[in-house]
Amino acid sequence: MASQLFARKSLTRLLQEAEGEQRLRRVLGPVQLTALGIGAIIGTGIFVLTGVAAHDKAGPALMLSFTFAGFACIFAALCYAEFASMVPVAGSAYTYAYATLGELFAWIIGWDLVLEYAVASATVAHGWSHYFQDFISILGFKIPHALSNAPFDFHPDTGVLSTTGTMFDLPALVISMLMTIVLVIGIRESARFNGVMVVIKVAIVLFVIAVGAFYVNPSNWTPFAPYGYSGISFFGTTLVGQTGPNGEPLGMMAGAAVIFFAYIGFDAVSTQAEEARNPTRDVPIGIIVSLVLCTILYIAVAAVLTGMVRYDNINIDAPVSDAFRQVGLPWAQFLISLGALTGITSVLLVLMLSQPRILLAMARDGLVPPKFFGAVHERFRTPWKSTILTGLSVGLMGALIPLRVLAELVNIGTLLAFVIVCGAVLVMRRVNPTAARPFRCPLVPLVPLLGIGFCLILMFSLPAENWLRLAIWLLVGFGIYFLYGKRHSVLAHSGE
Numbered sequence: 001m002a003s004q005l006f007a008r009k010s011l012t013r014l015l016q017e018a019e020g021e022q023r024l025r026r027v028l029g030p031v032q033l034t035a036l037g038i039g040a041i042i043g044t045g046i047f048v049l050t051g052v053a054a055h056d057k058a059g060p061a062l063m064l065s066f067t068f069a070g071f072a073c074i075f076a077a078l079c080y081a082e083f084a085s086m087v088p089v090a091g092s093a094y095t096y097a098y099a100t101l102g103e104l105f106a107w108i109i110g111w112d113l114v115l116e117y118a119v120a121s122a123t124v125a126h127g128w129s130h131y132f133q134d135f136i137s138i139l140g141f142k143i144p145h146a147l148s149n150a151p152f153d154f155h156p157d158t159g160v161l162s163t164t165g166t167m168f169d170l171p172a173l174v175i176s177m178l179m180t181i182v183l184v185i186g187i188r189e190s191a192r193f194n195g196v197m198v199v200i201k202v203a204i205v206l207f208v209i210a211v212g213a214f215y216v217n218p219s220n221w222t223p224f225a226p227y228g229y230s231g232i233s234f235f236g237t238t239l240v241g242q243t244g245p246n247g248e249p250l251g252m253m254a255g256a257a258v259i260f261f262a263y264i265g266f267d268a269v270s271t272q273a274e275e276a277r278n279p280t281r282d283v284p285i286g287i288i289v290s291l292v293l294c295t296i297l298y299i300a301v302a303a304v305l306t307g308m309v310r311y312d313n314i315n316i317d318a319p320v321s322d323a324f325r326q327v328g329l330p331w332a333q334f335l336i337s338l339g340a341l342t343g344i345t346s347v348l349l350v351l352m353l354s355q356p357r358i359l360l361a362m363a364r365d366g367l368v369p370p371k372f373f374g375a376v377h378e379r380f381r382t383p384w385k386s387t388i389l390t391g392l393s394v395g396l397m398g399a400l401i402p403l404r405v406l407a408e409l410v411n412i413g414t415l416l417a418f419v420i421v422c423g424a425v426l427v428m429r430r431v432n433p434t435a436a437r438p439f440r441c442p443l444v445p446l447v448p449l450l451g452i453g454f455c456l457i458l459m460f461s462l463p464a465e466n467w468l469r470l471a472i473w474l475l476v477g478f479g480i481y482f483l484y485g486k487r488h489s490v491l492a493h494s495g496e
Contacts (some may be wrong), residue, residue: 001484006101006103008100008431010098023107028279028469029276030286033285034293035291036290038202039194042202042343043348046320050320052196054306054311056250056254057228057254057258059228060121060223060307061225062302063253063307065259066299067295072458073295073449077267080093080267080270083095083099083424084279085280086428092416093113093487094109096428100421104481105420109417110367113418115413117351125176125398127344128172129171131337145166147170149164150400153402169400170191172395172398173396176348179352197342197345204335204339206391209297209304216310221307227242229241230248230253241369260414261411267417268350269290273401287354305319309327316397318337350386356382360373365489366489367481367488368484368485370456411457411458411462412469419459423448426448
């Protein structure tokens, strides 16, 4: 039993599977992959979470929060890039774990990624709905109240669930279904659609930076770190830094843990490795370039936002557009709202694009039913059945579950994936040092160890409830693995 749990897939076998009859279509180049990365990263984080983090956690030191979170991601990104060049197949961190740490760890990370992409997609769909409703209100339209929100909400201050007087969130459901249709039709069409949205939202972000810079008042950056430069906690107990009214940590590091959500998505580029024309070169380019560009844009927007409006006057719900209203540019609200809506749409597209590729890789290994999750459409060459299931799941969660409950589940799962990938690079360098590495992570073991350290700091800074929810999800996953996956494992039956 133990031998199967830690059995590893060879690189040769992984590459052979990617060329089988269930292969995906290789149509993506470096520009499209970079656009997919930017499409996945710039969205909810830059247009929404900047306000919460600056107002409640970090103040103008949010610029350093973005820098710290960006460093954690760049270390992980370099590790992702090495694996993506070695194993250019669908599956991302799941596949990397299978090749280095064995089947059980692969299942853990695969199940974790299912949580990450599904819940992140539902969170983004929920956020899209609110921006859409704000946008159409500018035009004089309104969604009926009964169809405007989830039927209940959770109040973290009291721990009480309350009804909202609504039935479900119709816009969240509709946008999820529309994205599902686009994704089933094909990867090339999805990439083109995403490319158009990326151009629009990057133009809006550059507009915010260029125009907002003229309205920056340096006095708003004083005090620069009103909550301090720390804010580190351990399972909900603050170790270093100030503490908020409910015991939560405050400071620059606490802000980094909050806005880490803004970086979720660059790893989605690696899930498209099997659809890249030259994956050993183009996927590392897409991962690293998209992350670096977005980090620079994030820091610039944080600087402009906290310079235009004093941190404690920033609007939490719509921080960027409201900042322009406060400095006497209400006409920019429409333009920025349109950019935010476009940006969030592309994030949803790429996240929903990634989920079925993870399930496809797991289906090839027999860990989930291959007839369903491994089915590739004969014409479109997309994993159409799992794409439709993903769309339905995302739509229902986005329509029925409140945003607060959804958002809290995402960060910890992503950070766990990053920790495992960084550790897997160290393992692979030891167990298979002669394998071809078209892209090599520099300064090994320093870079992977820094990635692990930075991500663990952010993980421990999350509320204790996140760890409990992650543990419950993993326990459910263990049940599925031992009842189904272990018995149907292709690797086990092959005798390798």
